Amino acid sequence: DSKRKLLIVEGEIPCPTVEEIRAVSRKNYQDTEQMLSDLSREIRYTASAELEKLMRKAFIEVLSEAEGLPGENLNRLTNHAVYLLCWLKRYTCELFDNWKYPQIGCFIYLGGCRNGKEAMFVKLLSRLPVDVLLLRPDRDAPACSLVDKNLYDMNYTQSLKVKRFPKEGQDIRMGTAAYHAERELDEVMYQDSGIYRNQQYDRAVSVSLQTMYEEISILWNQEVKYRPNFAVTGGVVSVPVIFAKVSGIKDGQINRYWTEIQSLVTQDTFVIRQAPHINPPDQNPMKAYVTEFFKNRKLQKAKIKAHACYPYGFLREEIQEHILDKLQLLIDQKLIKGTFENGTEYTIIAVVLNLEKEILRLLQRFDFTKKNPKLIYIHTTETMISLEDSILIAFLNLAGFDVVFFVPTGYQCIEKYFNKEIMEEHQVGEYLYDLQAPFFRAAPSNTRRSWREIIFKRGN
Secondary structure, eight states: OOOOOEEEEESOOOOOOHHHHHTSOOOOOSSHHHHHHHHGGGOOOTTOHHHHHHHHHHHHHHHHHHHTSTTOOHHHHHHHHHHHHHHHHHHHHHHHTTOOTTOOEEEEEESOOOSHHHHHHHHHHHTSSEEEEEEOOOTTSOOOOOOOTTOOOOOOSOOOOOSSOOSSGGGOOOOOHHHHHHHHHHHHHSSSSSOOOTTOOOEEEEEEEOOOHHHHHHHHTSOGGGSTTOEEETTEEEEEEEEEEEESBGGGOHHHHHHHHHHHOOTTEEEEOSSOSSOTTSOOGGGGGHHHHEETTEEOHHHHHHSTTOTTTTSOHHHHHHHHHHHHHHHHTTOBTTTTTSSHHHHHHHHHTTOOHHHHHHHHTOOTTSOOOEEEEEOOSSOOOOHHHHHHHHHHHHHTOEEEEEETTOOOOGGGGBSSOOSEEEEOSBOOOSOOOOOOOOOOOOOOOOHHHHHHSOOO
C-alpha cells in the first residue's frame, strides 16, 4: 500500500538463462581476489553512483564470506558470482528503478532459500537498500538454506500450506482448531512411538529375511512392523520381506501340501499356477517407447509420466515414485543377466511399466508399516520360467512383496536369469512330478475391528 518497489518470488529463484550467463564477461583467474575485482565491474547502475558502489561492495563481501566455506574453490566461487550477477541484473529494475535516497525496496521470498546460491543472493540484497522478508509458513517444507548472523528468525508452532503469495482469499488454506489439534496429536503418537498412522511414509526399501521354512507361515500374515529388522530411518521404511523357494513336498503328502499353500492365500496375495506367467511374445504396448524412457543409464521419470501411454497415472503419487525408484534400482543392481550387455535393461523397463491390474491394486493399497502384498508362484513342470517372469519377481521383491516359489519337483526355475543367488531355498521333502495345482481362493477378510484398532487406528 505504501507504493514501495516490490519483488515477490514464490518457491524458487529461477536459474539464470543461457543468454543471461553469456552476457557476463569472464576471464581465467589466478585467485579469488582477481576474480572478484574483475567481475564486480560487471555491476553498473548509471542512475546512481552511490547505489552502484553499494552493490559492488555487497557482491564482494558475500562472496568473500563464502570463500572460507567447506568445499568451496575458485571455480565454484566463480560460478556463484556469475549467478549473483545474472540475478542482480534481472531484478535491478524491479527493486531500484529510478532509485533515490532514502528509498527502500522490498524483496519477499515465499518458501525460503533452496540452496547456497539463493542464500548468497538474499544476503547480497540484505546489504542493499532493500527490506528482505523470507516467509516459510509450512513447517513441513524443506528447511531454508540461509544462515546469517544478521537474520532475525521467528518461529511459530502452527503451520500453513501456501503455494503462492496470496492475492485473494482462495489462495490460502486455513486449518481448523481440530485440524491443528490432530497435527499435534500426530507428533505425539506417531513419531518414534511404534504406532503409525495410515500411509504415514512414502518411501521404503525392502530387506530380504533369511528364515527357516517353518517361519514363513508365522511371518506371512504379520504386519511388517512386527518383523525382525523393521526400521524407520530418516523417513524411509525398511520393510522386511520373505523371498524364498520351497523345493519338494514334506513326507510326500500332497493334500497337506496344497492345504498349506491355501493357508497362505490372503486378500493381498497374487497367485501364479503355471509357468511361464508372461510369455515373451505377449503383447506389451510399452516396448515401443522404452528407448525414449532410458538415457545415460537413467530413467527419464518426467518423460515417462508425461507420456500419453503412461499407464500408472491413476495411482497414488508416492506409489508411482516407488515403482519408478525400484525399477531404477533393479537396473542399477544388474540382478538380471544381460543388463547393460544385450539390451535386457529395455526389457526390464517394458515389463515393469506393464504390470497387471491386480498387482497394481496391491501396490496401491500397500502401507509400508502394515501388511505387505504377497506373490505365490507354483511351478510343477519342466517348463522354464521366462525372462519376463524373472524380472517381475525381482521387481516385486524390491517393491516390498513377500515372494515364495513352491517347486515340488525341486527343479531349477528362476535361477536361470539371475546374476546371483537372491532367494533362500528350503529343501522340505521328496520330489514329486506332474502335479496339477488347484485353484486357490483367498479367505474372506475379517471385517470386525478389535478394540486396539478402534482406539489407536483411524478408519479407512
